[in-house]
Amino acid sequence: MKEKQKQFETEAIRTQIEGTHAQEHSTPMYLTSSFTYEDAEEMRAAFAGENDKNIYSRFSNPNLQELVDKVCKMEKAEAGYAFASGMAAIFSTFAALLSSGDHIISCRSIFGSTHTVLGKILSKWKIDTTYVDIDNTSDWDNAVQPNSKILYVETPTNPAVDIIDLEWLGHFAKKHKLILVVDNCFATPYLQQPIQYGADLVIHSATKFMDGQGRVMGGITVGKKELIDEIYAFSRSTGPALSAFNAWVISKSLETLAVRMDRHSENALKLAEFLENSEFVEWVKYPFLKSHPMYEVAKKQMKAGGAMVAFGIKGGLESGRVFLNNIKICSLTANLGDSRTIVTHPSSTTHAKLSEEERIKVGITPELIRVSVGLEHITDIITDIEQALKAAQ
DSSP states (O other), X not given: OXXXXXXHHHXXXXXXXXXXXXXXXXXXXXXXXXXXXXXXXXXXXXXXXXXXXXXXXXXXXHHHHHXXXXXXXXXXXXXXXXXSSHHHHHHHHHHHHOOTTOEEEEESOOOHHHXXXXXXXXXXXXOEXXXXXXXXXXXXHHHOOTTEEEEEEESSOTTTOOOOOHHHHHHHHHHTTOEEEEEOTTTHHHHOOGXXXXXXXEEEETTTTTTOSSOOOOEEEEEOHHHHHHHHHHHHHHOOBOOHHHHXXXXXXXXXXXXXXXXXXXXXXXXXXXXXXXXTEEEEEOTTSTTSTTHHHHHHHOSSOOSEEEEEETTHHHHHHHHHHTOOSSEEOSOOSOSSOEEEOGGGTTTTTSOHHHHHXXXXXXXXXXXXXXXXXXXXXHHHHHHHHXXXX
């Protein structure tokens, strides 16, 4: 009889690698560079890929395997590979699947370092990128070229919190025979599962909500096995794998992902509603606000709105600086996805390497403030942001 599929929260907690003779309840850390074998034949078979024995922690380790198994179940993916950071996952995925002369179609609003990889690194190898506005689907057909191979998007986007219809995108990618790669970092696999809409690969910066407490770095790509096999082959030789310690931390953190994201989303919606009614704010973007232009799509493909809120402060750049200087409880840092609320000014931090013209094109205006809403009591979060807004006017 086929085993009944468990609920998300149960899989997150109960997916573990096989225990040792010590019969530990919590998975141990495998802090070892290499692994041993019973005899020459077992070792030969391991190197030939004929068994699943670990060889070297540069590309395989039990802690990494547990993390991969867990995220694959969460995302309904066939296979995966864990990396040292989210950017290692993004770069390695592109580098493994693309060749000189290939073409990428990407939504315009993406993380600043991803822009750098596409525009300044891959371009050196004659891999070109065409950017398309995420909310202008009529232009996507025009972006397709005979050598187009990968379609890459974030949804929600960083930092503008824009949304694209994944169901529409899945059909578009299939129609044009493109590999659809979705950065699902903001939503997490608890709130959104792009593979069910046609994504071939899903990428996460595990540094963010997967860890959830700002402690360790990590990244992961999951999806179709034949594509992951190519990514594995590339990564086995180039060495971008996640450390065993960080994999252990993130895997344990995933046990609480669902309850954390419920609270993040609850707090973020309340903050967005407060900001929408503030006299000091020009505009607010949050997926589960009815004023979001893609509200209905967000409700269709996301369980809740997530932790990320973007808003424009009245007074532009200078008011934004004064606002940040008057924050007392929230943190000023470029990270996100922490248990602590984080306030960021993308124009001067995460996307500072883009030109002003490039920032405007992707919706990063001088007044844009990005808030990663944490797990503190919502009253304290709102009180801090409100007093900083007043000080900035």
